[in-house]
Amino acid sequence: MISKKLGIVESIVDQNGELDDIRVKINGEIQKAYNYPKITGCINVGDEVVLNTTAVELSLGTGGYHFVISNLNNLESDFTKGGHIMKLRYTPLQIKVDSVEEQESSYHNMIENFSGLDNMPVVVGSLHSMLTPFVASYKRLNQNKRLVYIMTDGAALPIFLSKNVHTLKEKGLIDNTITIGSAFGGEYECINIYTALITAKEVLKADVVFVSMGPGIAGTGTKYGFTGIEQGPILDAVKKLGGMPVSIPRISFADKRDRHQGISHHSITVLKEIVNVDVNLPICEYSADKLDYIKDQVSKNELDTRHNVVYIKNENSKNDLEHFNLKVRSMGRNFEQDKEFFEAASTAAYYITEVYNDSRRENHK
Structure with a gap:
């Protein structure tokens, strides 16, 4: 079962183009979260986000971080790889990648x-x-x-x-x-x-x-x-x-x-x-x-x-x-x-x- 909650981005602690370390307000409480901009799009303070809170609630050792599933203020992402091989297959977040092996690959x-x-x-x-x-x-x-x-x-x-x-x-x-x-x-x-x-x-x-x-x-x-x-x-x-x-x-x-x-x-x-x-x-x-x-x-x-x-x-x-x-x-x-x-x-x-x-x-x- 996936535990999901809505949150508001309060601050951006760190970002490197691949991982955003953010703070979100959930039911009035400030909590830590990660956003993958290549998958779930760029994030800004004030954005409303859907968060997967499962691991934190179960204390599974993810460092106390929630993960952004979707940014309701920016539904576009920037994962530019585009071959024919799917990863995260048959999940809502499946993405296509250029696999080295595929026939169209130069390799x-x-x-x-x-x-x-x-x-x-x-x-x-x-x-x-x-x-x-x-x-x-x-x-x-x-x-x-x-x-x-x-x-x-x-x-x-x-x-x-x-x-x-x-x-x-x-x-x-x-x-x-x-x-x-x-x-x-x-x-x-x-x-x-x-x-x-x-x-x-x-x-x-x-x-x-x-x-x-x-x-x-x-x-x-x-x-x-x-x-x-x-x-x-x-x-x-x-x-x-x-x-x-x-x-x-x-x-x-x-x-x-x-x-x-x-x-x-x-x-x-x-x-x-x-x-x-x-x-x-x-x-x-x-x-x-x-x-x-x-x-x-x-x-x-x-x-x-x-x-x-x-x-x-x-x-x-x-x-x-x-x-x-x-x-x-x-x-x-x-x-x-x-x-x-x-x-x-x-x-x-x-x-x-x-x-x-x-x-x-x-x-x-």
Whole structure:
């Protein structure tokens, strides 16, 4: 059931052309809301808007924001993409996009003639908050390499919701974005992960690809009931297409829930039961007690017999973030409060760099 209310726009706190942070008056009370101008049109103070208030009323972790469904003072929108593939299909907000794969696309033949990823590294995260620390470390180490972000539909569907993506693109740290499935708003639109990976390689000439859902994740406390389980099929796709699959383990010692201590049960489930191929699993060399805890998890779940588990010394994550003046937060915690989580993502960048430096040294012997 959708909970809807009418509101009046009281103020516009921030806007970047893709996301408007606004304050609305609902029944005399000022509340927070987001408007996507490309979907629901430009907004002005005094406009009467129809709001979806469901998530806030259920406390679903959207940050206490309502979402504008329609602006009664401006019914026009500016989503200019116009191919034949629909996203948000068969909903009142369905939109048409130019999909890279469709026959009228100038990239159609490049997709058709694809032969392989040539061992291109593809890093797969389970949470959107892994993106920033990975990008910061990778780009500091490889400033001239092309990095492409593929956003799946495992959480937020509009890429516009991600302020991280906006910031990273503004700083030139993400070269291109692709949205797949029902997710939309990337510079390039693809139907699924396979064609998105092909697009990253053939069209965008990526040196490395990062794949994860957008902001948000659904979890139920059950073994298989979480959207991050998508990591498994994505890693399979990377291997199937001839890429180098790299999995970022979800690691935390700040989470109070036992199932997320050390390597989260989410990551263990994916790596032990869901993924069908062997993948590269870089793990940061934490302090002795924490590393022993993680190594015990790796051994008990036989992750080291199924995958290439590599321990990497990495003490640079915070410096990499500060180098680009980037702030991070996950599950409400900042770097200092949950540094092992962010270091896990950063370590994947150091692993990839070491692998390629080693390969270059081998080639020059």
